[in-house]
Amino acid sequence: MQLLRLFAACIILSFTLAHPARAVTLLRDPDIEYALKQLASPVLQAAGLSASRMNILVIDDRSLNAFVIDQDSIFIHSGLLLKMTSPQMLQAVLAHEAAHIANGHLVRRPINFRNARTAASLGLALAAIAGAATGNAQAAAGIAAGSQGTAQRLFFAHNRSEESSADNAAISYMVRAGIDPHGAVEVMDLFRGQEALSAARRDPYASTHPLSADRIRVLQRLAEPYKGRFTPSNTDLYWFARAKGKLSAFQRNPKWTLTRAGESGFADVRAMREAIAYHRQSDLRKSLAAMDRALAARPNDPFYHELRGQILMESRQFAPATAAYARAVNAAPRNALILGSYGRALLTQGDTAKALDVLERARSRDGRDMRVMRDLAAAHAKSGNAGLASVVTAERYALIGRLDDAVIHANRASGLLPRGSGGWQRAQDVLQAAKVAQR
Structure with missing residues (x-):
């Protein structure tokens, strides 16, 4: 059966609700994340935030939502991204979330996702993502670090005064960046009537971002003076x-994709979309031919080389996939997701030593990629270091909230590694985090 998975890596977060268990999947794709960062950069700079440090991450959910839980990450649902019809709509959402960060609205939610020191603290951040993704602060209860009270205290929905403040700031950021602020009004039009719906039928955005007719009227008034002043740049339209x-x-x-592949007007984007569609139809010849067209237009594009590698890898053409990923790494040597895919391909080729080096580089740049951690454990095992394989496995289980499994592997690592070594200490960190979480 054809693999329909989109991205090179994902984190799956299980969480408990009054309903049966659900999962939140964090989609990771180097091309999409780069494109979103290009679109976010002007508004982030206008907000006085570091565009290089900010992560724009996509959650696989067809409902409409976007939110922040820390200073360095903005989360957007795939459903909201697909619903957008212009770059300024997306930039309006990003500007609004940036305003929550710049205006200090996260003070009550002191989660530092990137700088989490232990598995438990990072697990709590992931738990809060689950709550935010559903618009339900209580959704984080009982997962990751295992503390209902702590998880619920770490995330709160924005109140109306915060929303008003963020709206005003977002409009000013967009104007300062030369972006049409009517994008914010167009976004609000997507949510008209949400507050009249029951909580079960309401999009999460309406729960995490209180809506009202007054709020929409204020946005219209703020945007009106700039009507017709700005047009999207070709760069924004492209990304x-x-x-x-x-x-x-x-x-x-x-079939839907193939009939609409050229709607953007960019030839390489059309070819890329056709390549994906043919790949999903298991037509490798047509898929690679389409990728050749995309690469002819942008021969040094690391993300097109990465996509070619993915298509070949999922078609079990491991040697050419490895070569494609190598070209992607040469063009973007610091991209963690591309490094992770390259390391995985090297493992299929039996080049364990090089795979270890590449996967360690990937993990050092982005510790959220669970597939990298699984591959890194496999590489350590193949190289004969069962202790380090157990450490990485323990850390991976801790990060997804499977603390019993994490403890098993951490204890195994403690018995295999020299006492006091770096790996042994990492195993103790997992054991300590699990002990604190289970109190």
């Missing part, structure tokens, strides 16, 4: 078409 085009090509029916 919006690329992010949305790639996401939709993987998530919609291939």
Whole structure:
């Protein structure tokens, strides 16, 4: 059966609700994340935030939502991204979330996702993502670090005064960046009537971002003076078409994609979308031919080389996939997701020593990629270091909230590694985090 997975890596977060268990999947794709960062950069700079440090991450959920839980990450649902019809709509959402960060609205939610020191603290951040993704602060209860009270205290929905403040700031950021602020009004139009719906039928955005007719009227008034003053740049149009085009090509029916592949007007984006559609139809010849067209237009594009590698890898063409990933790494040597895919391909080729080096580099740049951690454990095991394999496995289980499994592997690592070594100490960190979480 054809693999329909979109991205090179994902984190799956299980969480408990009054209803049966659900999962939140964090989609990771280097191309889409780069495109979103390009679109976010002008508004982030206008907000006085570091564009290089900010992560724009996509959650695989068809409902409409976007939120922040820390200073360094903005989360957006795939459903909201696919619903957008212009770059300024997406930039309005990003500007609004940036305003929550710049205006200090996260003081009550002191989670530092990137700087978490232990498995438990990072697990709590992931738990809060689950709560935010559903618009339910209590959804985080009982997962990751295992503390209902702590998880619920770490995330609160924005109140109306915060929303008003963020709206005003977002409009000013967009104007300062030369972006049409009517994008914010167009976003609000997506949510008209949400407050009249029951909580079960309401999009999560309406729960995490209180809506009202007054709020929409204020946004219209703020945006009106700039009507017709700004037009989207070709760069913004391109990266919006690329992010949305790639996401939709993987998530919609291939026939749908093939009939609409050229709607953006960018030839390489059309070829990329066709390549994905043909790949999902298991037509490797047509898929690679389409990738050749995309690469002819942008021969040094690391993300097109990475996509070619993914297509070949999922078609079990391991040697050419490895070569494609190597070209992607040469073009983007610091991209953690591309490094992770390259390390995985090297493992299929039996080059364990090089795979270890590449996977360690990937993990040092981005510790959220569970597939990298699984591959890193496999590489340590193949190289004969069962202790380090157990450490990495323990850390991976801790990060997804499977603390009993984490303890088993941490204890195994403690018995295999020299006492006091770096790996042994990491195993003790997992054991200590589990002990604290289970109190």
